[in-house]
Amino acid sequence: MKLETLTQSIGEWLRGTGPESDIVMSSRVRLARNVAHYPFVSRATDQDRGEIERFLRERIAQVPIGRGLEYIDVGHLEEIDRQFLVERQLISREHADAQGARSVAIDLLEQVSLMINEEDHLRIQCMHSGLDLVGAWEQIRIVDDQIEKVVPYAFHPRWGYLTACPTNVGTGIRVSVMLHLPALVITRQIDKVFRSLHKISLAVRGLYGEGSQAMGDFYQISNQTTLGKTEEELVEQVGDVVPVLIEYERRAREFLVRETQQNVHDQVSRAYGILRTAQTISAEETMQLLSRVRMGVLLGLIGDVKIADINVLLVRTQSAHLQKLRGLELDLKDRNIERARYLRQHFESGEPGSHPSAN
């Protein structure tokens, strides 16, 4: 598969559709699996890793799901291309930075991705736009069932599916939703929310998973434990809390409009202004400002921008995407200039969505 073809689409998680997509960006389920007759990845020799990769590819090609997949040999990709896949959430940072034979298989819709030789031999991921955890779980269950028919997964009657790290053992499942919570951040309620989530065994992470910082008010909520509950119970555990968070964020947004209309209008307008006029801008600042503009659009304070466009910009202004689109490798300084140029151009032409009136 040519990565360039991916630059033209935006991938499932930023499609900006699906239930509650004003707040819930995407719903994701992943399963950690290992082949029973090989050492875990960190203990595997180069030869083992090569064999594991070949074994999984050959086996998965035998089942229906395998026929719709495109493989990308991550081990032989340039750094910028690996970064590109991370930005699209098709592989993890850990997978990008690892050594040795490894690959990722993705379906054309970019809903299903299979990482081979990440921390575990196989990480199956299924991502749906908006709030659709049950849909993502139903889909991944089918993928897992098919692969399980041809691959002997390491399994123990007591411990369940065996994983390289004991924190994933049992179901090997990680259920997560990515939420956009700008109003909870502005009204300083987000820390309270984090605390209450920790108390009910849920983890809060940034945009790019483990160890990543929350950027642009985007947060991932996921289950912390994987053993002792069924997959459905864990899907429910995360799913149950989402409507509550949506309600909090909606209330905070209403509060902002009601009590601080001028203030919040000023904030989002300034953010929009900077994005349309800046001559150089970092990825972090762009993310932060796009987040505010996104909220402004949803609150009806900015009329001429579409949410889908903001979502496109969220991914295309990230470093690797920017360089792939430009067709050049750029250093940090030039990337910031190119990013500002891209944003100005985008907002001037209104591409690929609505047309903002001049000034």
Add this chain to the structure above:
Amino acid sequence: MKCQQCDNPAVFHITELESGAVREVHLCEDHARVYLNQSENGSGQGPQEDAEEQLEKSGLKGPLGVSQTAAELAILDQKACDMCGITFFDFRNQGRLGCPHDYVQFEKELEPLIGNIHGATLHTGRRPTRTKADTLSAEVAKTLLPEGTEELAGIIGLRRGMKEAILREDYEKAKENRDLIRDIEERWFILPSKD
């Protein structure tokens, strides 16, 4: 307002109530995350804590555990997996196990750790369907596989033994291991394809 830990603007303004006293903390997003994680873990909520930190706290990762004496730990550290050869010391340092057999070999040691992380020590979720007779055709059911895949982990040890035998030019032993591997592969329908 600046963050109390760095020069970034403070975006989190946290009010702490500590035994009646009020304390205000002003932090940037990065430091707020660190701060909130700390105060959360400080409350010692067993299964609710971050799993990575559990590894450290339980003494199974990093330096000496609280519950073990140095001598006890030294003996435990030398314990190695029969299949992949990883020692308990390696696991404590890396926080990653070496192969599926570790869950059997180190079961006693892992049990309290896993209990702490998950608040449970028994899997209740999905099980491999290829081991369930009712989901398979009669013909396939005759070749029903055991539920656990412990037998397959044996291949990891046999493969290691085969390599060592070749190194010391004990080709008899190498061949013996190769045949044993083939037997298991045949039983589990995983014979490698010819290339």
